[in-house]
Amino acid sequence: MSVTRALIADLRVAMGQADPLPPAGPAPSITPPPRRVFPARRTPSRSAQEASEHTTALLGIGHVGTRYATDVVLQFQAELAVAHEAVATVLEEGWAEANGLLPLQSRVRDHREFLLRPDLGRRLDEASLQLLQRRAAKNIDVQPILADGLSAVACMGSGKTLLDAVTRQCESRGWTVGTPMCARFARVWLQDEIGSAVDAKVAMILLGERPGLGTGDGLSAYLVYEPKMGKTDSDRNMMSNIHERGTPPVEAAERLAMLAGAMLAQETSGVELDLSDLSSQLGDAAGTGYRAPQKRVRLVEVGS
Amino acid sequence: MRLAATIRGRGYRFDSVREVMAKANAPKSGDDLAGISARDAVERVAARAVLSGLTLAELRSNPVIPYEDDELTRMAEDTLDEAAYRSVKALSVAEFREWLLEPTTTGPVIRSVSPGLTPEMAAGVCKLMSTMDLMVVSAKCEVVVRANNTVGLAGRLSSRVQPNHPTDDVQGILLSAREGLSYGCGDAVIGVNPATDTPESTAEILAALHRLTRQNRIPTQHCVLSHVTVQMQALDLGCPMDLMFQSLSGSQKGNEAFGISIALMDEAYDKMKRMGTAAGPNCMYFETGQGSALSSDAHHGADQLTLEARCYGFARRYKPFLVNTVVGFIGPEYLEDGPQITRAGLEDHFMGKLLGLPMGCDACFTYHASMSQDELESLKVLLAAAGCTYLMSMPVGDDIMLNYQSTSYHDVPSVRGLLRKRPAPEFDAWLNEVGIMNGLEPGERFGDPRVLR
CATH class of the missing domain: 3.20.20.70 (Aldolase class I)
Incomplete structure (x- = not known):
């Protein structure tokens, strides 16, 4: 037997034949840990309370070892699920017609393609283009376009309310407003082809925005003057976070009409549009558009 | 340079090093969007086989964007550490991968060669590596x-x-x-x-x-x-x-x-x-x-x-x-x-x-x-x-x-x-x-x- 083999044999004898670990001791008596609830409604820590006045970031949530308390995990998973569900929802067949809207579709054929091919989501399919040419009013001031974007949930939720409110706002200012329509599998830039096909001075697409944690129902609006293919993001003005906890649709509609009015008056849009006279009335629609902070709401209630 | 490989009797040819590099890449939706990815898994392996036989010198002389068209290409070419480059230039990409994995190729050794590598060389060898290959070599590199x-x-x-x-x-x-x-x-x-x-x-x-x-x-x-x-x-x-x-x-x-x-x-x-x-x-x-x-x-x-x-x-x-x-x-x-x-x-x-x-x-x-x-x-x-x-x-x-x-x-x-x-x-x-x-x-x-x- 080689030296190594002998050593291995000796080692094996030294390790013995018994269970490699001693038996576990008796189970200790376990006291339930203190109840941790997020957001801490009953006994908020001082730092959590102070934080909630300045930020919507989830601060003061404590820790268990280096990880989250169970309640935090459930709230977080609920917020994540809401966001993922909003992205995964497809605009229902027939929804546009049922709501009296001209049904349009981009060149995208299914939901996965929609996520992977933004280029196809920016172009109308042939049938939609023909429908537009046959049925839509031409030569108009403003063409509002409702669309699914990255949240069909938002589109089917408050989309019609926003579309109707914007239409009323524009008509009350004496502008001609295009045929109400709704586009499926649509990206922002689809407004360029639609707007130029109906010869609109301003195209305004209202679409579901990319969900954030716990917010699957926000709409964004993008406006462009003299829509045509080849316009870029710097030619557009936008407003985001349109929903009841952000900017409510009716309030948003008024600001969007103001933006369209500025475009019609100055015959331009995007970075060239001067909004200095309107900035106090426009709020967050005056800039390139940021996402206003919104209060986080508790999503999970057990047993209620 | 022969940009061709055969897999189970089927021949694959590529027109440029840039095409080989693109098709050798692990699947990415962005390469699909650009229309440059391999059409299937077998073509991907064929491209990797071709890439594995190219030398680092060939990668240097075939940057994915030509010298005349791009200042980053010019900077990479003009500022390369020639002494460090000479130590690796004759290696094929396959040999370079294996050299990196050798235990004798320690972090300090990699650090001495690094200034002689163009970005295309780093990308090329990356395409021949599995996830664990990538981790094993990365873990050796100490950049402080x-x-x-x-x-x-x-x-x-x-x-x-x-x-x-x-x-x-x-x-x-x-x-x-x-x-x-x-x-x-x-x-x-x-x-x-x-x-x-x-x-x-x-x-x-x-x-x-x-x-x-x-x-x-x-x-x-x-x-x-x-x-x-x-x-x-x-x-x-x-x-x-x-x-x-x-x-x-x-x-x-x-x-x-x-x-x-x-x-x-x-x-x-x-x-x-x-x-x-x-x-x-x-x-x-x-x-x-x-x-x-x-x-x-x-x-x-x-x-x-x-x-x-x-x-x-x-x-x-x-x-x-x-x-x-x-x-x-x-x-x-x-x-x-x-x-x-x-x-x-x-x-x-x-x-x-x-x-x-x-x-x-x-x-x-x-x-x-x-x-x-x-x-x-x-x-x-x-x-x-x-x-x-x-x-x-x-x-x-x-x-x-x-x-x-x-x-x-x-x-x-x-x-x-x-x-x-x-x-x-x-x-x-x-x-x-x-x-x-x-x-x-x-x-x-x-x-x-x-x-x-």
Whole structure:
């Protein structure tokens, strides 16, 4: 037997034949840990309370070892699920017609393609283009376009309310407003082809925005003057976070009409549009558009 | 050069090295979007076989964007360390892969060869490597840099505190930063993406972070990630600035879309060396990410992995303190799902380290990508096991301004605990002094922001 083999044999004898670990001791008596609830409604820590006045970031949530308390995990998973569900929802067949809207579709054929091919989501399919040419009013001031974007949930939720409110706002200012329509599998830039096909001075697409944690129902609006293919993001003005906890649709509609009015008056849009006279009335629609902070709401209630 | 291979009797031919590089790439939705990826798995292997036989000299003489058309190509070619290059130029990509994996090829040996590698060489060998290959080689590369502290040492894992706020509310930013520090995060940098890209706002946030770090004598760095020209103006306002930031792209045209050039970055670097407030020799911070060139139609038919490597070729000119890929931020049209984001994160980390950068990673996803929270947590452990210099950190990993999911304040101490890694030594000493950490374990004041003034 080689030296190594002998050593291995000796080692094996030294390790013995018994269970490699001693038996576990008796189970200790376990006291339930203190109840941790997020957001801490009953006994908020001082730092959590102070934080909630300045930020919507989830601060003061404590820790268990280096990880989250169970309640935090459930709230977080609920917020994540809401966001993922909003992205995964497809605009229902027939929804546009049922709501009296001209049904349009981009060149995208299914939901996965929609996520992977933004280029196809920016172009109308042939049938939609023909429908537009046959049925839509031409030569108009403003063409509002409702669309699914990255949240069909938002589109089917408050989309019609926003579309109707914007239409009323524009008509009350004496502008001609295009045929109400709704586009499926649509990206922002689809407004360029639609707007130029109906010869609109301003195209305004209202679409579901990319969900954030716990917010699957926000709409964004993008406006462009003299829509045509080849316009870029710097030619557009936008407003985001349109929903009841952000900017409510009716309030948003008024600001969007103001933006369209500025475009019609100055015959331009995007970075060239001067909004200095309107900035106090426009709020967050005056800039390139940021996402206003919104209060986080508790999503999970057990047993209620 | 013979750009052809046969698999089970079927012949595959390729027209250019650029085409070989694109088709050899691991599957990425962004390469599909660009229309340059392999049409199936077999063609991908054929391209890899061809690539494996090319020499590093052939990769040097066939950059994915021609010398005449692109200043990054010219910079890589004209500033290459010829002595280091001579030691590797005759190796095929296959031989180079095996040489990197040899135990005798240690971190210091790789460091001596690194200045002789073009970005295309790093990308080429990356395409022949599996996930674990990438991790094994990355873990050998020790890239150590210094500003107010020292990051990148073996056995260490650093993190950026990212206390972003949708309206730049300074109190909100500071509250989040304090919380992050109390979890032991923030030794790489306390870095804020501002909502408003103005010199005044940049200066205001920097001044507040400066008070926080100096008052509490925290050995770390601060940074506001506005455009580099805005930061240069902020410096002129007289504000403190430990690190200067810029996003980089892998082609001249892509950088033009970002509003930068080599000349501008040279000027910024020069200014920062004179006016920056960190002690260190290293004072720059860069972010990158696969797909950014294609998103501004600046990819020149090259694949997103190779273009990403070219960002690192650009970055190393400025001896940065931090470089990280923001791997899942760009969206599913470039990296579709968990497997693609995971692979890309490990690839980027590998290429950065091979090219001599203190490479970190923002392991993240947007809510329209197909990646689960569990997959994202796994990626953070893989990165740390591969020796990743730093991860991000923010409350619950939720960026309330940029709306995406990244690393949390809780994740960083968890990953450190799992892999027995510690923060940067100076910062580690501070954490232990104030009781946030007790060696490798959470200390009495762990998670208690009141420990900070």
